Amino acid sequence: MAPTLVAFFILDRQPSKYTSRAVGYLNFSGCLPYAIEVWQTSVGVWDFEALATVLQDPFALLVMYSMAAFGWLILFAAPPVVSAYLTVTQDIQQKALNARQSELVAQWGKNVRLGKMDAELDDDDDVLEGEEQASGDVAPSS
Numbered sequence: 774m775a776p777t778l779v780a781f782f783i784l785d786r787q788p789s790k791y792t793s794r795a796v797g798y799l800n801f802s803g804c805l806p807y808a809i810e811v812w813q814t815s816v817g818v819w820d821f822e823a824l825a826t827v828l829q830d831p832f833a834l835l836v837m838y839s840m841a842a843f844g845w846l847i848l849f850a851a852p853p854v855v856s857a858y859l860t861v862t863q864d865i866q867q868k869a870l871n872a873r874q875s876e877l878v879a880q881w882g883k884n885v886r887l888g889k890m891d892a893e894l895d896d897d898d899d900v901l902e903g904e905e906q907a908s909g910d911v912a913p914s915s
Contacts, residue, residue: 776800776841796844803840807833 777797811823827833877885
């Protein structure tokens with residue numbers, strides 16, 4: 774659990790301790806099978822011989838430290854992945870809203886885009902030009 778202690782006391786300066794949690798939970802999951810093995814094979818509460826046999830096993834240490842490293846990997850890989858996901862979903866949502874806005878402008882005219890309720894409504898140039906051209910009263914402007 775040394776990587777967890779380093780993360781908690783030295784590296785993690787945030788009050789929520791997310792770094793310590795990410796490293797600690799996975800480090801604990803790597804240490805738990807070997808802790809259970811020590812508890813099952815020990816004669817007394819503090820059986821240092823069983824603990825020494827586990828700590829001398831290179832595979833056990835590899836598993837424990839690998840799980841802590843996996844916690845660090847998740848800690849460093851998660852923010853860019855989440856950021857990319859949020860960017861893509863925001864772009865999709867913005868395109869959908871722009872398409873809906875275009876539909877509303879086509880249906881209701883330019884005045885539907887006004888931001889204030891008290892603003893005066895301007896004449897819709899596209900609609901007026903289309904009506905004037907259809908009636909033939911005014912020559913089209915160039």
